[in-house]
Amino acid sequence: MDNSGATQQSSGPPQGESNHVPLSPISFLERAVRVHPDRLAVVDGDVTLSYRGFYQRSRQLAGALQAMGITPGNVVSTLGMNSRAMLEAHYGVPMAGGVLNAINARLDGASIAFIMAHAESRVLIFDRSLRSVVVKALAQLESSPPLLIEVEDASDDGSPWDRPAPHAYESLLESATPCSPRLPDDECDCIALNYTSGTTGNPKGVIYSHRGAYLNALSNTLTLKMDDRTVYLWTLPMFHCNGWTHTWAVTAAGGTHVCMRRVEPARVLNMIHARGITHMAAAPIIMTMLLDRPEASTPLPRPVLLATGGAPPNSATIARMSALGFDVLHLYGMTETYGPSLVCQFQPEWSSMTHEARARLQIRQGVGTFAIERVALKDPVTHEDVPADGQSLGHLMLRGNTIMQGYIKNPDATREAMGRGWLDTGDIAVMHEDGYIEIRDRAKDIIISGGESISSIEIEEIMMSHPAIREVAVIARPHDFWGETPHAFVVSASGTDTPNEADLLNWCREHMAHFKVPRHITFQTSLPRTSTGKLQKYALREHQKTQMATA
């Protein structure tokens, strides 16, 4: 049989302007403004924008940035809370050909200075309320300072400003010539640069491409079932993986972005009622905060899809949220995967379960999203697959178009993370027989006791079902004989007394294998967390070290 088939002979009709367009989230806003120009696009306090207005302002921002000298590939940093300016930056910066670097607004001056220098930021757009940390960051910046644009938010932190006045965001936009949005020359060009939280060492700059951002956003639109009736409450910070790419996904759906600068649980519940919220995303700690409010005893007027992730949620919290009327969707991801990359996809047959039974399945991280091509659990050395038996531990590895392009200026770390054909997430997990992944620990958080691997998350999940416990974190404690043993840090349930340690340990022995029972319990009034709700186990380890040294 001759191999030169008809399609091979003429597989050369050129990719041209008519049939090849670089994939980019910019196209979502362009479509939204054409399809529903008058629909409510953004709510930010008292200010509202239609899609026409949102588009126009994004183009004005792009024009202003170009006038300031931004050319393709230049980095524009932002330091702000959730606001229309942050949303506009998600479109205006790439429209100008720039790369968006949304810095975590809760970082200290030194970290911000490190990021701006490393990213070679040309422009910094910041909230007036963050003046004091900006002043500190600029003082520590050794490279040439970026041009400064200040967003006048309601609150002024009153800190002194001893430099030339920054550009005022609103007047800059007003006087700018709207730019004609440009799509990238190549869809693999960089759209965003997001720095990891870097609990150890300096943060690493993760490169997102237009293609990856487009595909992950569409994948989220599908996964969260967003459409043109979606009203999305921004409880998740937009500086966190570009708000898990929801900054683009909500626009793709033609929904409404409702901004929230500061997450106050009572206000969240009020907004859900007042604004007809249909979707939101938040770290598990936010669910705990919501459940603590007295208003949380009123069931929701209509179901709200709440996507949670960033840290493993526990089933007790999910069950209580479900009872209240939230559809909790558990997502797993990391900066290196544009945010969400696994989803605990809800199976229709789960509908008939009790909230509690269902919640025990919902704590699993789940299966790959639409955009992820392959999910595997592998031995980190041999790269052999680990059995899907719900018990064997392996490194969670991912492959797909929504895996980062790499770490900027860090080829060694890039190679280490993804040089062997898979991104090694560094998370230790099991795969259940149904293919659902359940994370047991970060590689560095696993406890090895007498040669047995113990999952700190598994212990935490069990202890959370004790009525006297509000929060719990388990870490390894060095032990001469066993190597390591589990050490639990417990916050007791509000309104109840500190539980008796011996009672609690007895209870643990009834509910888990004896070698997993914590040898030590420390009671605290709260647990250290990052701005995004992630437990800071390294802080607990420091605490433990001090404790042990002084014991």
Add this chain to the structure above:
Amino acid sequence: MDNSGATQQSSGPPQGESNHVPLSPISFLERAVRVHPDRLAVVDGDVTLSYRGFYQRSRQLAGALQAMGITPGNVVSTLGMNSRAMLEAHYGVPMAGGVLNAINARLDGASIAFIMAHAESRVLIFDRSLRSVVVKALAQLESSPPLLIEVEDASDDGSPWDRPAPHAYESLLESATPCSPRLPDDECDCIALNYTSGTTGNPKGVIYSHRGAYLNALSNTLTLKMDDRTVYLWTLPMFHCNGWTHTWAVTAAGGTHVCMRRVEPARVLNMIHARGITHMAAAPIIMTMLLDRPEASTPLPRPVLLATGGAPPNSATIARMSALGFDVLHLYGMTETYGPSLVCQFQPEWSSMTHEARARLQIRQGVGTFAIERVALKDPVTHEDVPADGQSLGHLMLRGNTIMQGYIKNPDATREAMGRGWLDTGDIAVMHEDGYIEIRDRAKDIIISGGESISSIEIEEIMMSHPAIREVAVIARPHDFWGETPHAFVVSASGTDTPNEADLLNWCREHMAHFKVPRHITFQTSLPRTSTGKLQKYALREHQKTQMATA
């Protein structure tokens, strides 16, 4: 300002296996089988397949094709009605690296022979019930005949078979080694070859890429709001633009394909009730057929989204379907655009309108789908945009990743259709102020009378609202003085007498500009249509010619 930004310096982290995967609909089936292996994937008469079974059989088909010598780029033709074998071909052929050429099963032997020779088909998979036309096609085939695989469908047309016995589909699959699905080396490689209906001249072979098929399918999943509870009734032929890419979109959503080999209106209504159908797609003529059934007086148990397209629907039909409980979504597309490329996107505020008022908006072709980047109305010569005033006529032009790669072995036609940066659809339309496109005619169907352009579709839409008319088609009739005048072919409403021609003309004068009123009316018992429900205006023109010659 120095231009060499940080992202440019190291914009070179290589696209590797971990972060670059060719976009292909094959991935939809791979994800579906991982996420819900036991969910019902295919219903075909009494046979049902889970996603596990569907995937397994597709891989077996791929293995069998490879064993028969199919290598990347080779063409595999199918000639069949909607069935699980057709669905399996949509995955198995590309999994083997092959190119799927789904031939319209209602074509005659000569046309089928032309397509197989032109496409250089290596294999033909056909339904036993189509033996007689296959025999005719093979007899007329001048090139070397393809290997033959026969699908045993329930009905045998009893025609003689004077050749060596073809491979039997089921036993071939049974003995095949399942292949490991391969993704294309390049996402722009050809996945399908679809021949236009070619009302004039030979049909042209339209090249679809894996990338375009992936993006159009996802776009359809979003547009039709399909999810894992979707039950899709296959009333649309899968050989028509790969079923508007719904063959892939339903799988992407994780829904259920319900096959229907022959569209019998009473059975369609029964299936909707018995199978819990949520979605279907059909040409407008199918809506008319459904409404003619006595069963259609029973409202639907739950809303069914019915996507219609392929020919302009009329508002009276849409209003009646809506009253029955169908959510009619009007799509526009053509073979060159992977099927759907415009959608009459339903605006939430339309919900409060009467069925009739809404239907008058729903006959518009609408706005670009997610996958289409740009929609424009242009002067075909100057390529200047025509005003969006609801009146100015222009050529509808499209641009995006879901525009064909070109016509196979036909660079001239490719250049003519899309050589100037846009695909010229050849359809004449207006753009309303809200950006919604409304097609007035095919370029060749427009009537030019006394220098005025008259839209035959506009006249048809108005005449359809006359209670005595069931179907109507309007074409140009040569006229010595005016150049052309409108000529209407009318099918009277079933059960009513042929209307009086003079009365009808008077009625037209009341409802449209006088120069648009048909000068001639011909009453017929039916109108000539293609297998996909498209009006065959060329047949009416032939009829008119004979009529005028004998007058």
